[in-house]
Amino acid sequence: LLHYGVTTDRHRHRLQQIVCQAIDSPLSDIGFKQADAAGLYLKDNKFSNVYVSDMLRARQTAESILKHNCSCSALQIIYDSLLKEKSFGIAEGQQMKEVKELAKAAGQSFLDFTPPGGETQEQVKERFKTFWEKLLQQIGHEHWDMADDGIQDAPVHVLIVTHGAYMRQAVKYLMEELNCSIPQVLNKSHMLSLSPNTGLCRFIVSLEKEKDWFRHTQIHCVFMHRADHLQLLQE
Known part of the structure; x- marks a missing residue:
């Protein structure tokens, strides 16, 4: 699970650190470098499967990684x-900073705040639940009969490229409703923090089949928001 790279809007002074869904910004030069660094790391x-948000910044990130x-x-x-x-x-x-002021006026934290006309956390969670179920069924039907020689050589390895606020709700759902286990060195606040651009999260998911339906039996988080690859950009 990977957050897209930095976009052009993040590097325009007047729009620095903007929040957006509808503004379909491309990656900046730094964003492409981040995506390339993630691609070299991976x-x-x-x-076996790649799923990507249909927004331009996510598409460009995925394409840069896979090349x-x-x-x-x-x-x-x-x-x-x-x-x-x-x-x-x-x-x-x-x-x-303007949105944080709106959240403060509403008596909420920035991460939990829903601006008027925006999606609630529950609505974002429902979108991820729909994607999750679709993912399990597709992966199950495509790969169920393939051999699994263990974690290192698992035949099913899925890359998902999406967005920061969406990732936070996805991780929250996996932890709180699907009982995803986490490494002892991590705490809940870190798990639910916003991922850095091209930050990586890895989960191991076990499935079982009942008739023609697939469901998870166990989910484990291996690491969260890893950004080792970005060190190459600082050298």
Whole structure:
């Protein structure tokens, strides 16, 4: 699970740290460098499936990552609107500090605040639930009969490229409603913090089949918001 790279709007002074869903900004030069760094970091991972938000910044991030991975050259990317960013309503395009002021006036934290006309956390969660169920069924039907030689050589390795606020609700759902286990070194506040651009989260999911339906039996978070690859940009 991966957050897209920095966009052009983040590097315009007057729109620095804006919040947006409807503004479909492309990656900036730094964003492409971040995506390339993530691609080099993941180049030896053989992905069986790739799901990406249909927004431009996520598409460009995924394409930049996969160009470094020769095992994915023939892989079809699935662009899915269920993975797009949370809608921020009247706050679309505003600076983050302005939205934080709106949240403060409403007596809420920035991360929990829903601007008028925006999507609630519950609505974003429902979108992810729909995607999750669709994902399990597709993965199950495509790969159920393939051998699994253990975690290192698991035949099913899925890459999902999406957005920060959406990722937070997805992780919250996995933890609180699907009982995802987490590493002892991590706490809940870190799990539910916003991911850095091109931050990586890894989950191991076990499935079982009942008749023609697939469901998870266990979910474990291996790491959260890893950004080791970005160190290469600072050297």
